[in-house]
Amino acid sequence: MASLGRVPEAKDSLSDKQLEAIGTVVQEVGGLWVEWKRKEAVTTIVREARPAVDRLCDLLARDFAPGTGWVALQLQVIEDPLIAEATNVLYDGRSYDERKRASAAIDLVHGNRMRRTEVLKRVTDAAVAMKKANAALAQAVESSAWSAQDIQAFAERAQSLRAAVKIIVKE
Amino acid sequence: MATTLGEELSASLTNITALIVKAKTKSQRTRLTRQQAQIAGQLQVFIDKTVDEALSEYRAASSALSAANAEAEKAKRDLDRVAATIKKFAAAIDQLAALAAKVAAA
Numbered sequence A: 001m002a003s004l005g006r007v008p009e010a011k012d013s014l015s016d017k018q019l020e021a022i023g024t025v026v027q028e029v030g031g032l033w034v035e036w037k038r039k040e041a042v043t044t045i046v047r048e049a050r051p052a053v054d055r056l057c058d059l060l061a062r063d064f065a066p067g068t069g070w071v072a073l074q075l076q077v078i079e080d081p082l083i084a085e086a087t088n089v090l091y092d093g094r095s096y097d098e099r100k101r102a103s104a105a106i107d108l109v110h111g112n113r114m115r116r117t118e119v120l121k122r123v124t125d126a127a128v129a130m131k132k133a134n135a136a137l138a139q140a141v142e143s144s145a146w147s148a149q150d151i152q153a154f155a156e157r158a159q160s161l162r163a164a165v166k167i168i169v170k171e
Numbered sequence B: 001m002a003t004t005l006g007e008e009l010s011a012s013l014t015n016i017t018a019l020i021v022k023a024k025t026k027s028q029r030t031r032l033t034r035q036q037a038q039i040a041g042q043l044q045v046f047i048d049k050t051v052d053e054a055l056s057e058y059r060a061a062s063s064a065l066s067a068a069n070a071e072a073e074k075a076k077r078d079l080d081r082v083a084a085t086i087k088k089f090a091a092a093i094d095q096l097a098a099l100a101a102k103v104a105a106a
Helices: A008-013 A016-063 A070-092 A096-142 A148-170 B005-022 B026-048 B056-077 B079-105
Strands: none
Touching (some): A016 A096, A070 A096
16 A cells, blocks of 8 residues: 555555555455445435335326326316317318318327326336335335345336436426 | 216216217217316316315215216217216206305305
8 A cells, every 4th residue: 555655664664565465454444434334325315215205106106197197187178178179170170171180180189198198107107116116225224135236226216207207298 | 987076077078078079960069068168177176176075065066977977978889868968967067066166165
């Protein structure tokens, strides 16, 4: 270890090999200490964040629930009258162009409805999975048996939720 | 079968839309479209506000909508029942108006 070797008393009484061995031990212990502090920090974060993450997942699952969540209902309040209006124009249209536009509008609403159904399901699935992962992670942390894979699995769940929310925001 | 008022309202919108697409006459479509707009308006209220499920008007409106939805399901298979469905939805809309008045006054 270069820094210890620069201390004159150490240089005089210890051989280079001994200095190197001490340096290795100090590095290892330092590394373990950093790892331990990191683990302690992650444990604290996981423990303190669990209720908030659980609550967030519950709210997402409730609000985005296909059929009953307010997001789905809000979209339905817009979609159904649009379908009705387009249908009326299709039946009552006085020209080919008018009926053609109505037909295209119906196609568009149906397409969007299918996409809405799919996206809502992805968001609720991701929220439910993230809550499960959060519980598993918290349990693993409490039992001191958590691993990097646990954290990675949790991050992947969070990532899938982020992707789903991004789709909603975009579309 | 739907259970809450929100679910009944959602089912109503779906059923009315299906009937508008299938209706035989323009007058039926016009009446169904008007009812659909009224129900969509009521559903919007339930999205924006929390309504007390213990209110008697809530149960009456849910029950009326449930009956109308059951009739609509039959009408989707037998279009001769559309007129009866429109009547049931009209009765349900009256119940919804009573509930809306109660909610607004609270």
